[in-house]
Amino acid sequence: MSGAPDLTKHTGRPHIDDATPDPLPRPEHRGTRVTIVFAVSLAALLALAVVSAVLGQVPTTAAEVLGSIAHHLGLDLGPMPAHPAGEVTLWEVRFPRVVLAVLVGAALATAGALLQGVFANPLAEPGVIGVSAGAAVGAGTVIVVGGAFVAAWSVAAAAFVAGLITTALVYVLSRSGGRTEVVTLILTGVAINAFAGGLIALLLFVATPAARDQIVFWQLGSLNGAVWSSVGIVAVLAGAGILAAVLIAPRLDLLALGDSAARHLGVDVERLRRQVIVVVAVLTAAGVAFSGIILFVGLIVPHVVRMAVGPGHRVLVPLSAIVGAVVLLGADVVARTLVDNADLPLGMLTSLIGGPFFFWLLRRTRARAGGWG
Secondary structure, X not given: OOOOOOOOOOOOOOOOOOOOOOOOOOHHHHHHHHHHHHHHHHHHHHHHHHHHHHOOOOOOOHXXXXXXXXXXXXXXXXXXXXXXXXXXXXXXXXXXXXXXXXXXXXXXXXXXXXHHHHHOOOOOOHHHHOHHHHHHHHHHHHHHHHOOOOOHHHHHHHHHHHHHHHHHHHHHHHEEOOEEOHHHHHHHHHHHHHHHHHHHHHHHHHOXXXXXXXXXXXXXXXXXXXXXXXXXXXXXXXXXXXXXXXXXXXXXXXXXXXXXXXXXXXXXXXHHHHHHHHHHHHHHHHHHHOOOOOOOHHHHHHHHHHHHHOOOHHHHHHHHHHHHHHHHHHHXXXXXXXXXXOOOOHHHHHHHHHHHHHHHHHHHHHHOXXXXX
């Protein structure tokens, strides 16, 4: 018909509206963006790791750091540290701290990505299931009972176990009729967190001044005092948790369609939620056991990654782990350099930065009527 509109105007494709962009980026464009973000994140991680290893009272250069690593790998590349204590300082003080920052940041960010996926809410974060508050209660109890100079291993073990127990308690109390509703789980977590806060206040009240200082310092979070033995434990737990998260990720994409649709596609929704809660509890408890409470990493990182590469969890989960490591390593560098001759509490720094970001996130989410960004 001569009067029929030309549906293939300009492009050869059905024409809807010249002013309306494609609703989704083309696959090749999205793949290129993901590759670029992965590459930039890995480059930033490596650069920050070298910078972190250089910082300290014992003078060391980036070339010496790389030369020392190459030497331990059996390669004769680059200079060794010129300072007499340089080699020992690198391998016994700085490298454990760098690796622990990477592991803790990756664990917390991965836990946040999982929770935001299973709750279908970008404002969810690991603390909502009570694991951080429970870990603080466990650590504080051991410090008060054992005294201010109790072994760090005892504090870390108590924090890890108490975090897992608290999470299990939140899950059991939130179940009704054999099912776990997301809203009930969140509200139960809020109640348990409030109760744990009261217990922490009680511990601070009855503690000696020295023990009180140690509890406060632990709650503020720090990577100071990292050793290879603690790094090894966190590496095993965080590695297992991140691997489990990557395996779970495809089912989270199906869960985003809604519980009913996910069930029709073969997803056992209740079982998936249990698995996610267990993995998040292990990741978060491992992350805070040796470093103390570090807030906002699990909230901020997955949301930023989602804005960069989209909501697909196959990419979101592993990339959140990398970016989480970058964020915490960068925060640790700032904590060590912001004030001369001082090592600022890491949790305090992430809270000061994360608080305003969280406010912006709330405003942005409200403006988009609950959208994922």
